[in-house]
Amino acid sequence: MAVERNLISGSLAMLVLKLLSERDMYGYEMIETLRARSQNVFELKAGTLYPLLHGLEDKGLLDVYEQESAGKIRKYYSITKQGRGHLEKKKKEWKEYADAVSQVLAMGV
Amino acid sequence: MEEYIKTLLEQVRCKKAHALIEGEIRGHMEEQMEANLAEGMPEEEAVRAAVNDMGDAVEVGIALDRVHRPEMAWDMVILVAVISIIAIALHVLPDKNIKGAGRFALFTVVGFVMMLVVYRIDYSFMAKLILGYLGDCRFIGGSGFSDGMVPDVACSHILIYLMVSYGIAAGLTICGILILLSIKVFKISVKQKNQLGMMMGCGCGMAFASNILFNIFGNTGLFLSTATFLPFFSSGGCNIVVSYILVGIIMSVYRYKNVFPKHFKLEHADS
Numbered sequence: 229m230a231v232e233r234n235l236i237s238g239s240l241a242m243l244v245l246k247l248l249s250e251r252d253m254y255g256y257e258m259i260e261t262l263r264a265r266s267q268n269v270f271e272l273k274a275g276t277l278y279p280l281l282h283g284l285e286d287k288g289l290l291d292v293y294e295q296e297s298a299g300k301i302r303k304y305y306s307i308t309k310q311g312r313g314h315l316e317k318k319k320k321e322w323k324e325y326a327d328a329v330s331q332v333l334a335m336g337v
Numbered sequence: 338m339e340e341y342i343k344t345l346l347e348q349v350r351c352k353k354a355h356a357l358i359e360g361e362i363r364g365h366m367e368e369q370m371e372a373n374l375a376e377g378m379p380e381e382e383a384v385r386a387a388v389n390d391m392g393d394a395v396e397v398g399i400a401l402d403r404v405h406r407p408e409m410a411w412d413m414v415i416l417v418a419v420i421s422i423i424a425i426a427l428h429v430l431p432d433k434n435i436k437g438a439g440r441f442a443l444f445t446v447v448g449f450v451m452m453l454v455v456y457r458i459d460y461s462f463m464a465k466l467i468l469g470y471l472g473d474c475r476f477i478g479g480s481g482f483s484d485g486m487v488p489d490v491a492c493s494h495i496l497i498y499l500m501v502s503y504g505i506a507a508g509l510t511i512c513g514i515l516i517l518l519s520i521k522v523f524k525i526s527v528k529q530k531n532q533l534g535m536m537m538g539c540g541c542g543m544a545f546a547s548n549i550l551f552n553i554f555g556n557t558g559l560f561l562s563t564a565t566f567l568p569f570f571s572s573g574g575c576n577i578v579v580s581y582i583l584v585g586i587i588m589s590v591y592r593y594k595n596v597f598p599k600h601f602k603l604e605h606a607d608s
Contacts, residue, residue: 255361256368274365275392278358279400285530286404286595292530293599300368303361 240272240280242318248290248307249315255281255303281305289314338366341388348398353459354405357598366391410456410525410591416518417452417569417584421445423511424570444574448581455585456592460537463586512553515568519546522587531597534590541583 247258255277262270284290289311295304307315342362346355366387373383391397428441519542526538545568552567566573568580 256365273390273392274362274369275394275397275400278361278365279397279404282401282404288528300364301360302364 239318239322240276241284242315242322243270244277244280244284245289245307245311245315245318248305249312252304252306254305258305284311338363338370338384338388341366341391341394344394345398345401348395349402349405351402351405351407351596353593354401354596357596358401358405360598362391405595407592407596408594410588413518413521413525413584413588413591416514416521417449417581420514420518420569421449423514427570440574441577444577445569448569448578451578452581452585452588455582456588458585458589459593460586460589461533461597463589464533464537511570512549515545515549518584519549522584525587525591525594529590529594530599531590531594532600534593534597538587538590541587544583545580 243262244258247253247261253261255274259272259274259277262272281290285292285305289308291306291308293304293306294301296302342359345362346359349355349358369387369390370383373386374380378386425442425445522538522542522545526535526542529535529538548566548568552571566576568583569577571577
């Protein structure tokens with residue numbers, strides 16, 4: 229089922245930070261993990277992910293390093309302390325938003 | 338696939354960021370292709386599917402262009418402009434003790450212009466030039482510039498002169514401003530993800546900081562006053578210009594902070 233694009237793009241940074249808060253990953257890995265965890269709801273395009281990653285790195289929320297594996301050189305991203313702080317903030321905001329929506333939907337007229 | 342990469346890169350105006358971006362995008366598409374092949378797709382379809390999965394080349398290129406842009410260190414420029422004005426004022430204000438005030442002002446202006454020229458130059462190109470001259474030597478950070486100059490009042494003891502004529506507060510203010518400049522230089526350098534940028538920036542920072550500190554100690558008699566040089570303020574034509582060039586280098590490092598990857602391969606400039 230295709231979810232509203234706006235809902236997804238707003239929280240994308242938060243989701244990426246969450247993945248990286250668990251372990252360092254490279255771009256392709258992030259897309260696969262996101263797809264698996266969301267049961268194919270999030271089919272993130274690489275063209276959306278990379279500008280996002282570069283932007284986050286530029287803001288100091290992520291670090292990047294290169295590592296070789298199986299003859300390929302991959303760029304791995306890791307979350308910084310600042311990144312973790314940002315993630316916590318976004319999680320709180322999301323929870324507030326989600327709770328509010330649920331409440332309004334649950335209320336009878 | 339090559340067409341996709343080409344179209345995408347065309348959107349990224351800063352050419353120097355291309356190597357950084359191409360590596361990552363190409364690696365991704367290749368991996369996607371392999372996964373597709375593993376699933377049993379025929380080769381042509383595997384390539385097409387991998388490219389389509391990326392998203393629109395123009396859109397992605399534009400998004401990346403927005404991130405990877407050269408940036409101007411404005412607060413650095415303003416700080417140095419303030420320093421230059423104070424320095425010129427000090428030398429030019431009617432005072433019999435300092436000779437060659439006009440010459441000083443000229444050098445300061447030349448220096449400022451040099452700074453604005455140097456900052457536009459890609460600092461990795463400068464490093465390659467130096468490497469070219471040094472042959473196969475490794476480029477180690479921590480450059481220093483030679484401070485052999487004529488020891489006279491306007492030169493090494495400008496700080497004392499300053500305090501005597503304008504009060505200790507003035508001297509302390511100038512020291513403060515210069516130390517602020519050094520700190521800024523280090524802050525910019527340390528934040529660099531590009532290692533060469535970090536080293537060159539720290540080298541400039543060390544050059545400033547060491548000269549400033551030695552000059553302060555020399556002036557206050559904390560140790561033997563050898564001929565030292567207070568960057569921007571002491572008169573000594575070449576050294577003034579060098580001070581500005583160092584700032585130009587650090588501005589170049591800052592300018593390309595979003596553009597270069599962590600490492601480059603440093604080849605000789607003429608290869």
